[in-house]
Amino acid sequence: MSTTNKSSSLKKVMRFARPYRVRFNWVIVFAVSLSVFAAIRPYLLKQTVDQYIASKDAGGLLYYILLMTLVLLLEVASQFYFVYWANWLGQDIVKDIREKLFSHITAFRMKFFDNEPVGKLVTRTVFDIESIARIFSQGLFMIISDLLKMLVILGVMFYMNWKLTLIVLLAMPVLIYATRIFQQKMKGAFEEVRTQVANLNTFVQERLTGMKIVQLFNREDIEYEKFKEINQKHNDAWQKNILYNSIFFPIADIISSLTLGFIIWYGGISILNGDNMTTIGDLFAYTMLISMLFNPLRQIADKFNELQMGIIASDRVFELLESGQQVQDPGTIEAGHFKGELEFSNIRFSYIENEEVIKGINLKVNAGETIAIVGSTGAGKSTIINLLNRFYEISSGKITIDGTDINNFTLSSLRRQIGIVLQDVFLFADTILNNITLNNAEISREEVIAAAKAIGVHDFIMSLPGGYDYNVKERGVMLSSGQRQLIAFLRAYVSNPSILILDEATSSIDTYSEELIQNATEQITKGRTSIVIAHRLATIVNADKIIVMDKGRIVEEGRHYDLINREEGYYKNLYYSQFAVEGEG
Incomplete structure (x- = not known):
């Protein structure tokens, strides 16, 4: 699917969010607050270590512990409302799309049903639309939240120690490149999965509906072999997803671990050499910050794939909605009881x-x-x-x-x-x-x-x-x-x-x-x-x-x-x- 088509499909989905504009805005607010509270915690940890643990200030230590607890609670609350409202919004949107699609299908010409497998229509109405919900629950909002979190965290990191932050930035292009390759590979794999799911649904729907014929003509073994072949293709499509995930996530973990190790080594040497710019609190904070920065970047590829899968599904759904297969109804006369001539x-x-x-x-x-x-x-x-x-x-x-x-x-x-x-x-x-x-x-x-x-x-x-x-x-x-x-x-x-x-x-x-x-x-x-x-x-x-x-x-x-x-x-x-x-x- 071209970038233009992706954008077009996403815009069509977003039109269904208009009745829920208030809820949509609140999801964005919670995404922003989640990013801010997440970034504040490591900074508070740095302050705690440098100012109160090093100086053995028990009163200040207790104050900062309580402050970090409050920030953590606010972060948890923001996380809860962000996830809950994003999923709630997604389900309400797909409910509206599914109702519109079903109403649309019931108005189609009989010629359409003569040519389209029932299983394919079931896939569009149930499974594809459920994938659209993931645009909001696992895709779009999660990506927005992760990007916001990364930007805020980078800002905090530069404020704390620009030297250590530059080391982190040197590692990021490698992870971004690996993420891009992963995303491209997963795109083709997801498209193949959706195709095989539709084929599997069509086959099962037809055989269950025609089970009497299958058994009457002793076709059980033959149909079983056909099912095995289709099911194997479905399995092979998913195996590609599993393979790409198995390769990408360990590579991402290695990059993250190597970066953290280099930060600890460089920061430790700087402290030992008397560099006042780097503190022990920085090392504590960066241990958290690198994980918080790289995990969203690592997972953002998966989120992009969820978004992409939802867009591919929406493209299939809107293809039905815009197919122009409805029976034309130009009539304006309300028929009463006919004489019957x-x-x-x-x-x-x-x-x-x-x-x-x-x-x-x-x-x-x-x-x-x-x-x-x-x-x-x-x-x-x-x-x-x-x-x-x-x-x-x-x-x-x-x-x-x-x-x-x-x-x-x-x-x-x-x-x-x-x-x-x-x-x-x-x-x-x-x-x-x-x-x-x-x-x-x-x-x-x-x-x-x-x-x-x-x-x-x-x-x-x-x-x-x-x-x-x-x-x-x-x-x-x-x-x-x-x-x-x-x-x-x-x-x-x-x-x-x-x-x-x-x-x-x-x-x-x-x-x-x-x-x-x-x-x-x-x-x-x-x-x-x-x-x-x-x-x-x-x-x-x-x-x-x-x-x-x-x-x-x-x-x-x-x-x-x-x-x-x-x-x-x-x-x-x-x-x-x-x-x-x-x-x-």
């Missing part, structure tokens, strides 16, 4: 540029009608629904509801009026009630129970331990696929949508659940425009209209009995071929 006019759409999956479709659905869309896999059935909900933006053409272009409605109000039941129902690790209401406070428990009774699923829910308070666990694993479908039907019903979409909602379920779902379907489609994407054609024979799609086009349209009687009709062949397969089964 739909019209698709010459709709064209491509997931991948120049590879159309919807090719000039024209379709009109009257208010209150139930239409079914059928066709082979990949015909474009579900894509039609995705476009109606504006999960994807059409390439050309227009979709209207009650004569108004859907782009003119605000996105949230449009989606509130469209209820969807998907084939693959997603349930959160929460109660049945919360999975139905999705924590919408406007939907009461009583309304949910009344709705469940109306569509015939109340008895099924009450048969579960805890009824509506039964926790279905992650992804609803405690329920069968049919039971999850029933929850999805109830979820759609209580939202009282104007338009209802059933996307292959009755496929792959047991007979008992299918009967319940058929009853629920009859109830929730009453008085609503309904679109049923059907896999099992026997379930849509009573639809007002059947739309037959093939390769992104509408090839037939009509009622079941009209289509079934067409000679060599596409729907007829599809229907009887499926009937024959089910008969064989």
Whole structure:
């Protein structure tokens, strides 16, 4: 990352500190006071040795001991408030960034999620943002504090004995050079670590989510070997960090020890030769001062790396925040309850540029009608629904509801009026009630129970331990696929949508659940425009209209009995071929 990008990323992070300006200023105040109190202690020690121990003044010695104790307590208090407030500030800032990022991600186009691994997004939202907190807790403020401390200590050292201080300054370029080399090496190592962490998270996330497939196809050993390979790369990245630390810190300690030894030797010779400029108190004080000067300089490389790691993480986070992947919402009309008249006019759409999956479709659905869309896999059935909900933006053409272009409605109000039941129902690790209401406070428990009774699923829910308070666990694993479908039907019903979409909602379920779902379907489609994407054609024979799609086009349209009687009709062949397969089964 270039210096310009680093500066830019840090400035973006600092903008989030503006609401906490008072706390930010207090952290700086405590950093300054910490530096001053730390530098005063060695000077007081010098005075104690030279003026009171040498002259055997017990009263003066006690006074200075109490004074050093007071300064030490003030230093400890400054250290406490500095560390506490810096960490507090950092956590509040990352809380704000994480909330903004999560809100941002939830507004992204579906196309973004088609291309981005979930594990990578988890890394950005959790681990990378936590690294940003270290900019404040371990990086920026610590560096400011250490630099202030070094400047104050150097000032005190020059005031006490400029000759000894010059010896110290001769050693500092060597340590600064070693620090610079260490920082450069660690930069590349940290970048590699972040990359490998993202890869590891992505791999683990996908395998845990798809564990059933892993075990079903006996992939445990193969996936284990892949995991070992990725984990080894992660381990190798960290080994570089360990190696550089193992080399740098002993070198820094050697430089510090040699400098101290030379100071004691030179200072001792000066005292023995009668040099009044150097005193025994100086040697005592410099023993502390060299450590206090070199330790921050030695650790500042590590702090710079913490800062750099946080900046690298912030760069990744802001890349997401500034990606421009949100669904565009130019609409200004708040959608009320629709009559439900739909019209698709010459709709064209491509997931991948120049590879159309919807090719000039024209379709009109009257208010209150139930239409079914059928066709082979990949015909474009579900894509039609995705476009109606504006999960994807059409390439050309227009979709209207009650004569108004859907782009003119605000996105949230449009989606509130469209209820969807998907084939693959997603349930959160929460109660049945919360999975139905999705924590919408406007939907009461009583309304949910009344709705469940109306569509015939109340008895099924009450048969579960805890009824509506039964926790279905992650992804609803405690329920069968049919039971999850029933929850999805109830979820759609209580939202009282104007338009209802059933996307292959009755496929792959047991007979008992299918009967319940058929009853629920009859109830929730009453008085609503309904679109049923059907896999099992026997379930849509009573639809007002059947739309037959093939390769992104509408090839037939009509009622079941009209289509079934067409000679060599596409729907007829599809229907009887499926009937024959089910008969064989």
